[in-house]
Amino acid sequence: MDTLKKNWFTEDCEMWPGGTFSIEVKEVLYSEPSAYQKINVFDTTKFGKVLVLDGIIQCTEKDEFAYQEMISFLPLCLHKNPEKVLIVGGGDGGVAREVAKHPKVKEIVQVEIDEKVIEVSKKYLPFMAVGFDSPKLKLHVCDGFEFMANHKHEFDVIITDSSDPVGPAVNLFRENYFILLKNALKPNGIICSQAGTVWNDLDLVSNILQICKNQFAKAAYAYASVPTYPSGQIGFVIGSLDKDVVFDKPVHVFTEEDEKEMKLRYYSTDIHKAAFVLPTFVKQHLRKVSG
């Protein structure tokens, strides 16, 4: 049996036993624990700079745009007037970078609990941390639960850019979090949360979709291709207070000129529609989710 060479970082997570991804490291740029998690930043031979939290790859310079664009533009393009947006998490700055591009967005509030992630991203991951430079953005270092409990009915769109449901992010996948999200929205508001992948844990996906359906007038699951996430995919749950929303019919339609102007590399109006078309085994499984 083979064993990996030195200078390779291997993911190790209880969530996906039996298979793992490894990445060849040129240089360890940062490796320290924060108050919340172990933070690593690697420079790699083929994936550029890579952010790792608690042993799990969060984003690589090669493919982060796919995730950041999709988690941002899916909900933004489904809301008629997404003027005020809340980002929970997203300490690397990538989601703020994308949200700021949408022409209807006037004000972005971001709450990230771990100041160290912000600092490290500003120093080592400027291609994402550029998002913090937006004049539309107000950044708070605090707990998203507390923040939302004190900010009711304020936001048009709320994006939760969290790590996976092990460790500090586990509470972001529970029903009381989705109740907070709902209450922080204005009428007809929309939320979008990272929601795991169908190949690794279809039950996790159906659980979070069920929670979302319990709290929102409409909910659906969509996915994107991100090679450095487990199974090469990442999924999102989207919940809307507007019962007339049609998830695969975005209300903001972009031309190719718009795509170029916003420097979109993954998201397009057609990709938006296709993201909700699920493989047959997923479609059948998620049909059991009621609501």
Added chain:
Amino acid sequence: MDTLKKNWFTEDCEMWPGGTFSIEVKEVLYSEPSAYQKINVFDTTKFGKVLVLDGIIQCTEKDEFAYQEMISFLPLCLHKNPEKVLIVGGGDGGVAREVAKHPKVKEIVQVEIDEKVIEVSKKYLPFMAVGFDSPKLKLHVCDGFEFMANHKHEFDVIITDSSDPVGPAVNLFRENYFILLKNALKPNGIICSQAGTVWNDLDLVSNILQICKNQFAKAAYAYASVPTYPSGQIGFVIGSLDKDVVFDKPVHVFTEEDEKEMKLRYYSTDIHKAAFVLPTFVKQHLRKVSG
């Protein structure tokens, strides 16, 4: 830096340096070289039985259906009357299993060069090798190039289920192979070939699409999610002699009843349409391909 534990198999391929996938092995069921390649079959902790050729994962029991269904049903559902089908490669039997399901298919001819792959699959991978039991199938152990040179204008659909373009399969990604394919087709015939992934090698994808466009009236690239392939995806080029084909409008449309009857777990008519919707960076890159 971490190194992998014993009992893990790690892929090692010059085609995708800098990142690699590893899989935990319960038991090595088979490990011998054939006349053409090194064959391994593993029983794994989370992916079931796994076929590995020359160190590269070809299919796992967990996700092989996604690949086999897509490479088969994409071309079959674009041809008005796919009565006679040629499969080149596919020695595990999985593509034959899927092709035999299509109600219009009357006759399947398969040519596989490596008899050992067929034998090993029959012994250890019966969930795929069941494809060899179809009364529609005639299986020949011979070289696909020679076979096609002697069988002109015979087939409605030709599917090339090859390994990646390193080692024995490299010739299946060259222009003279696509000329043979074209000449082995009846009028309005369609071909579908495994064609690499956009995240790993966009130039390989655009090269093979260019070759296909040079030889066929119409050609396009589509993709599917298969977590145990590098980058979690696999792509296909499809070429048609029928200039009126519209790749994202299948002529055979399946109901959910049809899906169940054929035991489809990935492919559906909607998935067919979505498979041709490419992320913006891919769409822009492939636009440079002329024809």
